[in-house]
Amino acid sequence: MTSKNLFFNLMKEDLKRRLWAVALTFLTFFFAMPVATALSLSGSRNMEETYYGLMYGARSILGFQNGFIAVIIVLLSLILGVTSFSWLHSRKKVDFYHSLPVKREKLFFVNYLDGVLILFSTYAVNLLLGILVALLNGIVPGDIVPEALGAFGFLLLHFIMLYSVTVLAMVMTGNILVGILGTGVFHLYFPALLLLLDALYQEFFKTSYNGGSSITYRLLDKCSALTLYISNYSAFMDGAKSGSLVLRICAVILVIAAITAAAVLLYRVRGSEAAGKAMAFKVSQPIIRIPIVILSALCGGLFFWYLHDSIGWAVFGLICGLLLSHCIIEIIYHFDFRKLFSSRISMAVCALAAALIFCGFRFDLFGYDKYIPKQSDLESVAVSLTNMEYWVDYGSAKMDDEDEYYWDYESSDTYIFSRMQLSDMDTALDLVSEAVSQVEKEKKRQYQWDSEDRDHYVSFSVKFKLKNGREVYRSYAVYGDEEYDLIRKIYDSQDYRMAAYPVLEQTPENTGKIKVVQNSWTRDVTRGSSKEGMDYVDLILRTYQEEMAGLTSDVMEQQNPIAQIQFMTDIQVQAEKSKEKNGYSWRYNNVMDRGYYPVYPSFQKTIGLLEDCGIRLTTVTDAGEVIRADIDLYQLAKKDDSRYYDKDITSQLTVTDKEEVAALMETARLEDYSNMNPFSEWDDRITFEAVVKGSSGQISHDYSIRKADMPEFLKKESERFNREVETVSD
Incomplete structure (x- = not known):
């Protein structure tokens, strides 16, 4: 009984010590909820808003939509976590608390629970005041209370998770500022590492898959408490399925249990002499230092690579990031500028690791870009022609729970890969082999594109499904006539066509x-x-x-x-x-x-x-009498010669001769919907505007002809125009 009384007395004393934190938390919630609700509803009434407008206004403050409260939770988890265990960083206070007849576990939970209690009580009181304000303004309880309580439970649970991370950082350190920095490391290190690796992957692996969701972004919300909180908040805002939400809540509870258990265990073995030191446990110094230094060195190397695309500058960036981060951390650890290079072996290990990782990506030591699976290992292959089907709408129209219609978007790769299994795997592998060969030549600066190659640029993605169940994704880009023929062969296959066009199913x-x-x-x-x-x-x-x-x-x-x-x-x-x-x-x-x-x-x-059905479609042949065609001769100039832009050269050609117009229109095609034709390449055609005389008057239409179908008179005009360009330029 005495022990219980002492436990609660300690909680009371701790709360008295932290009255400023209680006042700060209360005032923050007071202005963020009841005051904000009153202001919002008052403004809505002045604008004669409908009941639903008032209701949604109250929900936007007391429910999930209040992003300001979501940010406040993060800040308060840091403030309350620091104040709960700041006494650990004072030798006198540590000696006092450890002299009390209370087990360390109980002493830990006295301070831990007070931080949670402060948040719980101040949030709950102000939430009730906010709900009262809403009710006094005519909002029906059933329209506001469930969502407000749901947001309260959700944010409180995630506050405890973020708060526990701060507590762990305070237990592992002996200085308040270092504890705050430690909290930042716990929250941001792994997201930063994932984003850096993804940046290296995208920059140096030329065949990196650029469709769908990458593994980086699938792991990002699972690598720290902060990103898990942001992801869960976004999921609740977007109305994710209940099964998914339950799993997310369970994950938060498990994280809280794991972090709190780690903090309790470390507090039990934490020495009283750790107060005032940067790190409470000497063994944790290299564990924290080495990953941070490696990350900083890689960031420096990638930054200077982005600036100059040079391995020399990348090495300079690696060295700068290495030295700066290592020296700063040593100063923090020892509170002494003379300890800059006190861990030379550790610095050398970091330098070697950063150099190996950077070179691994830069020189593709993993063989990522060269990967081509053996046909005997393949179960199926799917190809998505990225820049040929951009006009196709993938997804479907749906209705939500509130009878509102929306388009449920689906990426082209996701749609096509889930439906395609090419029976002609030889063609797909030949195409991939050509793409890989071009990538290797590009890396060695050996591949030079000529004008014909540029006419046949195609980007595509591939999904290899192996017999062992593994799925491999790659993205490529190819140039050249032979490669284009392979693309056409795949496109003309029924396997591709049936998977690429939703209308066919x-x-x-x-x-x-x-x-x-x-x-x-x-x-x-x-x-x-x-x-x-x-x-x-x-x-x-x-x-x-x-x-x-x-x-x-x-x-x-x-x-x-x-x-x-x-x-x-x-x-x-x-x-x-x-x-x-x-x-x-x-x-x-x-x-x-x-x-x-x-x-x-x-x-x-x-x-x-x-x-x-009474719908007659007009074609080029029945559009009417073409009386004039206007052609911009710039289209016929040499591609590698910029001198045709000279202002003294007349580029506009007006064709009125009936025979010439007839020759032009013989192979003409309408341009209105050419964007839906992946084989109507811009560099392969000549566009012009034709004036058509019909029953309702004269109308202008855009047409095109292939350069291969250019009539003789236009070939002569092309030669004359280019001679004029040469003459003026000379």
């Missing part, structure tokens, strides 16, 4: 209506109209899927799309109706304007079915 049951866009008009095909007992929506979908799946790169080189078609899902149709009902022109545009696909002139069956 869309079902009639999930298709609400069809929208067709050409130039400035839009037409719809709705359900109800039928042909031979089949709904036109179903018939057009199946026909389009058949023609899209059979489309080849050869056809795409010769043609450009003439229109866009969208097979709207049922949810997209519902979102469109909701937009029209609510009268907001912008509402749900992000949901409705996704999922458009090209209609090529070769899609004759699809075009015919659309015409049966």
Whole structure:
């Protein structure tokens, strides 16, 4: 009984010693919650806000949305953690407390629980005041109390986790300033290390995978208490699934238990003479010093590499980071400038480790960029042509719990890799082999791109699934005709086409209506109209899927799309109706304007079915009489000659001769939807504006022709223009 009384008496005495911390914490929460709530609701009432506006205003302060409270929790975990165990850094106070007839564990928890109690009580009192303010302003308790209490429990739990980290740092140190620095190290070292390794990976590994979420960002929220707190807060704000939230809370509880247990054990063996020293345990000095010095040296080397792209400057940066960090830490450890180089062996170990790590990345000692799996080890291969399908919308339209529509985005790599298994693995491996060969030549400064190579630049990512269950991802970029032929072979395969275009797996049951866009008009095909007992929506979908799946790169080189078609899902149709009902022109545009696909002139069956529905698509041949074409001759100048920009040279060519216009339009393609054609390369075509005379007057359209199809008169104009450039330049 005496022991219990002493325990609580010590808690009371400790709270008296820390009244300033209690007052600071109370005032912080007072202005952040009840005062902020009153101000917000008062301002909303003056603006005649609706009830829901008032409710959301109160929730934004008392619930999860209050980012200011989230920051306060971090700061208070540091302040209260430091004040709870600051007496450990004073020899007189340590001698006094250790002379009391109380076990060290109980003495630890006296101070530990007081810090938690201060936060709990001040937060709870001010939360109740804030809720009272909200209720007095007409907010129904059920609309504010559950979320406010949920935020209270969430933030209190994470405060204890962050607070425990500070307590551990205070136990391991003998000086308040060093304890604060130690807390920073615990919170930031491993995130900084992960980000640094990722930066080295991205900078030096030329085939590093650039799609999806990297392992760095998957580990980032698990490598420190602070990043776990930020990640959990973001997850709660975004409304993550309940199963995921339970796992996150369990992880926090485990972290609290582990850190608190470590702090108690270290406090039990901590000597009283540690007060006033930088580190309470001598054995911890190299354990803390060596990782920090290595990290600092690598940061210095990478920083100067970024500045000058030179191994010499990188070495200079490594040395600077090494010396500065090592010397500063030694000064902190010994509180003596004369101890700068007191641990030479440790510094040499750090230098060697930093140099090996940096060289490992810089010279690819791991063989990362050279990796090509053996076909016998492969279960499957998937290829995502990154810069060829950028116009495709991956993901789906969905409805949330509040009946609001949104687009659930999915990256192209994630979508394609989950669906593709190339049967022709030989072609994929040949392409990877060529890409790796180009990477190695680039590293040795041996690869020179010529103008033709630049016409065929393709970036792509690969997923190798090995028979042992391992998955390997790489990203490449290739140039050259032979490599381009391999890309085309993969693109033309059914395995690629079926995985790359979501429309090919869309079902009639999930298709609400069809929208067709050409130039400035839009037409719809709705359900109800039928042909031979089949709904036109179903018939057009199946026909389009058949023609899209059979489309080849050869056809795409010769043609450009003439229109866009969208097979709207049922949810997209519902979102469109909701937009029209609510009268907001912008509402749900992000949901409705996704999922458009090209209609090529070769899609004759699809075009015919659309015409049966009263939708006639115009092509180049039936656009009308072309009376003039305007061509910018800059497109025909030599690519490696900048002198054609001279202001004395006339670059605009106007073609009015009927025969020349006819020759130009013979192979012309509409440019309106060329962005949907991955084989309509900018450097391979000549664009021009044509004035077309139709029934409604003259209209201008943008067209293009391939350079290989250039008519004779334009070839002569090209030669004349380049001669003029040479003459003026000379």
